[in-house]
Amino acid sequence: MEVEISRRKFLQGTVAMSVVGATAATSLLSNEHGGGAKPGVVSFHNTKTGTGKSHDVATLCEMCVNKCAALARVENGVVTKLNPNPLFPKSKNMLCARGNAGIQALYDPDRLKYPMIRIGEKGEGKFKRVTWDEAYEAILNGTDKFPGLSKIMDEEQDNRSTMLFCAGEGMAEHTFKQFYQAFGSANWLNHASICLQTVTSGYGVTLGSYPQADLDNAEYVIMAGANRAEAIVTPDTMDIFKRTKRRGAKLICVDPRFTNTAAKSDKWLAIKPGTDLAFVLALTYVTLNENLQDNDYIKKYFNGYEEYKKSVLDNKYTPEWAEPITGIKAEDIYTIAREFAAAAPKAVYYPGRRSTFAKNDFQLRRAMAIFQALHGGIDTEGGLIFGSKLALQPHEGLQPLYEKAQARAVVKSTDGKGYDDCAVISGGGSWIAWRNRFLEGKMPYKVRGMFCYKHNPMMNMPNSAKTAEMLKKMELVVTIDTMPSDTVMYADVVLPECTYLERTDPVKTFGGVEPSIAVRNKVIDPMFETKPVMEIMKGLTTKISKPLFEISKKYDEEIQDAIEEDGEEETYAEFDLTLPFRHTQEELNHHAVAKYEGAAEQLHHHGIFYPKQDEYYKQLAINKFQYYPEKKKYYSTRGGKPKTPSGKVECNLASFASKGIDPMPVWRDEYAFSVPSGKFRLLTGRHAQFTQSGTSNNAMLRDLMPENFIWINKRVADKKGIKFADTVEVSSSVGKTQLKAYPTEKIAPDQVFFIHGFGEESEELTWAYKNGGNDNKVIEDNIEPVYGAAAMHETNVEIRKV
Amino acid sequence: MARYGMALDYKSCINCKACEVACKEENGILMGADKHRIWVGNGEIEGQYPLLDITSNAFYPSQCQHCDEAPCEEVCPTHATYYTEDGIVRVDPEKCILCSYCMNACPYDARYVDDRTVTVDKCTFCADTRLARGETTTACQNTCPTKVRIFGDLDDPNSEISEVLRTREHFSLKANLGTKPKLFYLT
Ligand code: SF4
Ligand code: SF4
Ligand code: SF4
Ligand code: SF4
Numbered sequence: 001m002e003v004e005i006s007r008r009k010f011l012q013g014t015v016a017m018s019v020v021g022a023t024a025a026t027s028l029l030s031n032e033h034g035g036g037a038k039p040g041v042v043s044f045h046n047t048k049t050g051t052g053k054s055h056d057v058a059t060l061c062e063m064c065v066n067k068c069a070a071l072a073r074v075e076n077g078v079v080t081k082l083n084p085n086p087l088f089p090k091s092k093n094m095l096c097a098r099g100n101a102g103i104q105a106l107y108d109p110d111r112l113k114y115p116m117i118r119i120g121e122k123g124e125g126k127f128k129r130v131t132w133d134e135a136y137e138a139i140l141n142g143t144d145k146f147p148g149l150s151k152i153m154d155e156e157q158d159n160r161s162t163m164l165f166c167a168g169e170g171m172a173e174h175t176f177k178q179f180y181q182a183f184g185s186a187n188w189l190n191h192a193s194i195c196l197q198t199v200t201s202g203y204g205v206t207l208g209s210y211p212q213a214d215l216d217n218a219e220y221v222i223m224a225g226a227n228r229a230e231a232i233v234t235p236d237t238m239d240i241f242k243r244t245k246r247r248g249a250k251l252i253c254v255d256p257r258f259t260n261t262a263a264k265s266d267k268w269l270a271i272k273p274g275t276d277l278a279f280v281l282a283l284t285y286v287t288l289n290e291n292l293q294d295n296d297y298i299k300k301y302f303n304g305y306e307e308y309k310k311s312v313l314d315n316k317y318t319p320e321w322a323e324p325i326t327g328i329k330a331e332d333i334y335t336i337a338r339e340f341a342a343a344a345p346k347a348v349y350y351p352g353r354r355s356t357f358a359k360n361d362f363q364l365r366r367a368m369a370i371f372q373a374l375h376g377g378i379d380t381e382g383g384l385i386f387g388s389k390l391a392l393q394p395h396e397g398l399q400p401l402y403e404k405a406q407a408r409a410v411v412k413s414t415d416g417k418g419y420d421d422c423a424v425i426s427g428g429g430s431w432i433a434w435r436n437r438f439l440e441g442k443m444p445y446k447v448r449g450m451f452c453y454k455h456n457p458m459m460n461m462p463n464s465a466k467t468a469e470m471l472k473k474m475e476l477v478v479t480i481d482t483m484p485s486d487t488v489m490y491a492d493v494v495l496p497e498c499t500y501l502e503r504t505d506p507v508k509t510f511g512g513v514e515p516s517i518a519v520r521n522k523v524i525d526p527m528f529e530t531k532p533v534m535e536i537m538k539g540l541t542t543k544i545s546k547p548l549f550e551i552s553k554k555y556d557e558e559i560q561d562a563i564e565e566d567g568e569e570e571t572y573a574e575f576d577l578t579l580p581f582r583h584t585q586e587e588l589n590h591h592a593v594a595k596y597e598g599a600a601e602q603l604h605h606h607g608i609f610y611p612k613q614d615e616y617y618k619q620l621a622i623n624k625f626q627y628y629p630e631k632k633k634y635y636s637t638r639g640g641k642p643k644t645p646s647g648k649v650e651c652n653l654a655s656f657a658s659k660g661i662d663p664m665p666v667w668r669d670e671y672a673f674s675v676p677s678g679k680f681r682l683l684t685g686r687h688a689q690f691t692q693s694g695t696s697n698n699a700m701l702r703d704l705m706p707e708n709f710i711w712i713n714k715r716v717a718d719k720k721g722i723k724f725a726d727t728v729e730v731s732s733s734v735g736k737t738q739l740k741a742y743p744t745e746k747i748a749p750d751q752v753f754f755i756h757g758f759g760e761e762s763e764e765l766t767w768a769y770k771n772g773g774n775d776n777k778v779i780e781d782n783i784e785p786v787y788g789a790a791a792m793h794e795t796n797v798e799i800r801k802v
Numbered sequence: 803m804a805r806y807g808m809a810l811d812y813k814s815c816i817n818c819k820a821c822e823v824a825c826k827e828e829n830g831i832l833m834g835a836d837k838h839r840i841w842v843g844n845g846e847i848e849g850q851y852p853l854l855d856i857t858s859n860a861f862y863p864s865q866c867q868h869c870d871e872a873p874c875e876e877v878c879p880t881h882a883t884y885y886t887e888d889g890i891v892r893v894d895p896e897k898c899i900l901c902s903y904c905m906n907a908c909p910y911d912a913r914y915v916d917d918r919t920v921t922v923d924k925c926t927f928c929a930d931t932r933l934a935r936g937e938t939t940t941a942c943q944n945t946c947p948t949k950v951r952i953f954g955d956l957d958d959p960n961s962e963i964s965e966v967l968r969t970r971e972h973f974s975l976k977a978n979l980g981t982k983p984k985l986f987y988l989t
Contacts, residue, residue, distance in 0.1 A: 046827065046831065046832075048830025048931065049828050049829075049932075050931075051930075080827075081827050083941075083944060084944060084945055094820070094945060095824070096820045096945075097820045097822070097823045099945075229816040229817070229818070230818075232818065237816070238947050241814055241947075241948045242948040258847060258854055260816055260861075263856060263860070263861070264816060268854070327852070622953070622954070622962050623943075623949035623952065699833065703834065704819050704835075706835075713851060745849060745850055745851045746854070747851065749851070
């Protein structure tokens with residue numbers, strides 16, 4: 001075999017996902033200087049590892065949500081390399097490109113370095129450096145530019161819900177959430193409704209849990225709407241593309257785009273966006289019509305099987321019916337259904353983990369879960385698994401009840417079906433619905449300020465213009481972050497958190513086939529004046545707890561009564577916000593694993609613990625490790641029994657019908673895909689070298705992909721006279737953005753795609769500033785009806801060469 | 803003494819570029835897309851949507867082949883390019899005069915200019931970082947999510963790489979040129 005692999009060819013040819021294309025032939029940035037918005041900033045260093053003295057610290061990566069185990073090499077107090085920690089069964093001795101580039105997050109010259117308060121206009125990004133105490137003081141008492149908590153809480157008569165709390169995903173999210181709980185607000189928004197809300201809930205109500213997939217042992221895998229080669233999830237990415245694939249498992253990739261996952265699949269099916277539900281229903285039809293299902297499993301563990309069967313057969317969801325809807329050939333659907341059944345239960349319809357793309361996403365996830373269960377592949381080797389989890393000792397939080405705190409700012413719908421915005425209100429809420437309600441003045445009471453932790457609403461949710469409006473309207477915005485993101489630019493008070501390499505985070509237990517406990521240990525002391533969120537919470541609550549209690553005393557009759565009865569000191573003890581933050585993180589972690597002998601020590605030194613680790617863990621080959629002996633793995637923990645309260649797979653959810661939601665997955669005509677002529681459906685997605693906007697300023701990653709490009713079908717581009725790297729303007733009803741074009745046959749003529757997370761506008765970001773296009777300036781604020789999750793693939797756009 | 807080589811399970815590569823970043827961080831490589839010791843080659847897909855040829859989009863992880871008969875070594879006028887006793891092809895920055903003969907001679911396009919040391923640079927099998935510290939893996943091998951690389955001693959019959967090369971089919975790039983590469987692509 002002869003293969004031509006050359007650097008020059010690579011430079012010219014590899015545009016694909018990692019667009020290194022034409023611009024990359026010249027060095028984008030040298031090691032000594034950056035080429036960003038801020039002139040004259042000497043900013044970037046990349047050090048070679050040495051051969052002298054060094055030590056390793058076991059930590060966990062935070063460059064995305066996976067939390068892979070890493071060993072940080074420290075030389076003379078400087079982190080010079082992040083290596084994979086082989087001990088972790090979840091990440092199996094790997095760190096991806098982002099994980100390796102974590103050093104640049106630590107040494108990013110643009111990091112937030114000290115507390116700041118706003119001195120310019122809202123959103124202008126003009127701040128003054130202050131001490132931590134001055135920052136806390138400003139939060140409590142405000143400045144001439146913005147009101148503080150005491151004024152707001154007094155005017156709102158101790159309605160604690162007048163403050164919104166929002167947070168991005170992360171190991172310390174829990175610490176911040178404890179502050180929210182102690183504060184007593186009912187308004188909590190997290191990333192779920194702009195991420196995986198519908199998939200976790202869809203599987204949750206159907207199987208009782210959002211399961212993992214045993215891709216290591218599966219023999220047949222349908223990966224639809226999940227792109228594991230680029231949207232890395234551990235251990236799935238390693239399992240499917242390494243062992244499973246080489247062992248001969250078949251991978252069917254279903255995606256409107258030809259992704260890197262498609263490149264690694266045995267068959268790629270180009271589906272029309274938003275029509276996966278029709279595809280699954282047709283697979284289900286073939287299964288039921290040809291009697292391919294696992295009748296034993298169904299008899300034992302199904303609720304509503306007959307109704308669902310009747311619905312699927314009566315509705316005639318045949319492959320021939322699905323073909324024009326999905327664009328997938330009927331014969332392919334027949335073949336896949338039969339092959340899946342033949343491989344079952346070692347067959348996986350991969351649940352996926354991604355944003356909601358279409359309004360029918362909840363129904364899609366239900367249909368996927370039921371299809372999987374029809375073949376018996378639940379809680380079993382090679383199928384979907386629940387696994388086992390090592391319990392942690394919980395520690396005390398504080399959840400005081402304030403009489404005047406109002407319930408979450410949502411409104412029940414007048415027809416008695418759920419709420420105005422969506423049918424069900426989840427713990428994480430619906431970000432878009434909440435924002436829009438706030439802007440439209442439809443709140444049941446005044447929300448006047450917000451605390452925002454490690455979260456970038458300006459970049460992370462559709463219709464950035466509205467988010468900007470919301471942030472401007474908020475009277476007090478406090479952000480806790482590591483980077484001067486677009487959202488931070490709208491803050492009144494900025495509290496700089498240290499990066500993940502400078503802090504110990506709450507110990508975490510990871511369930512699965514090979515359960516373990518892992519911890520993120522502090523690698524080096526926090527740089528500049530940054531602090532871990534634990535200490536920030538401690539400092540802030542010490543400042544505000546007493547004064548806020550004084551306000552509560554004024555309005556809260558229950559507190560007044562309690563004081564009368566038990567005295568002030570005893571009453572205050574229940575409302576003392578500092579309570580959850582009195583111990584160090586190390587102490588809390590010690591406590592959390594106290595019941596496992598030697599665990600705290602092991603975690604401190606090696607990062608990973610599970611019982612009998614010494615006996616079980618072995619390196620079998622250069623690239624192969626054993627974590628648990630085969631016989632000790634938790635493939636099946638319930639004999640196949642679903643985790644729903646009934647212990648059955650729920651096909652027919654009557655309770656949802658009363659909320660106006662289809663109780664069984666059915667296809668509706670309005671789900672069909674269509675694009676007006678001259679327009680394109682905008683698709684967005686992830687990438688193996690960037691994690692949303694969180695890594696957009698990482699110099700090392702930008703070196704791999706300097707900016708995002710818009711994929712446009714080559715023939716269409718030819719007709720429009722758009723060539724590679726031409727700048728195009730993408731516009732929708734809510735806004736526009738500009739980026740460069742990548743004409744390719746990997747995308748359909750009526751669709752365009754670009755990667756999320758680019759095009760930030762904070763001038764404080766040397767490399768991310770106005771770099772590439774921002775999808776959320778263009779994506780319209782559509783929400784799906786069940787949980788109010790953002791439906792990201794429902795926007796049609798126009799394209800114009802500029 | 804060893805004779806180091808690398809076997810690549812290249813069909814497992816997902817083009818994630820973890821190896822490239824690991825190499826840059828380990829070895830302090832310059833920024834810039836043309837400044838890398840390691841890369842993944844892949845061509846533009848063939849066919850028209852949706853009838854695309856999956857195989858045309860294969861990924862070929864690559865780096866210096868550490869040729870046993872290295873053209874780059876042959877042409878170097880100052881003997882800056884040399885073989886170490888472990889069979890690694892290296893460049894001595896003291897002797898390199900940046901004539902760039904080696905860059906043109908290398909059939910694999912494995913070399914580039916390091917602007918700081920003003921030397922032609924390339925993959926060293928982490929000789930002056932990891933191997934110098936007594937480690938037995940290279941940065942690119944160790945970090946790879948799909949475990950594409952096996953690094954080891956070709957002279958040791960008991961090494962994993964020797965075993966793999968005995969038992970699995972493999973090919974070398976441009977084998978007809980007689981450069982005797984020590985990178986082996988497993989089929
Ligand atoms: S997948 Fe990559 S970025 Fe995510 S935690 Fe693992 S190493 Fe870090
Ligand atoms: S790290 Fe492995 S999978 Fe990723 S690009 Fe390199 S060789 Fe390929
Ligand atoms: S691959 Fe090129 S640089 Fe490496 S040894 Fe061979 S000829 Fe020299
Ligand atoms: S062996 Fe070392 S120097 Fe060579 S490409 Fe891999 S990491 Fe870089």
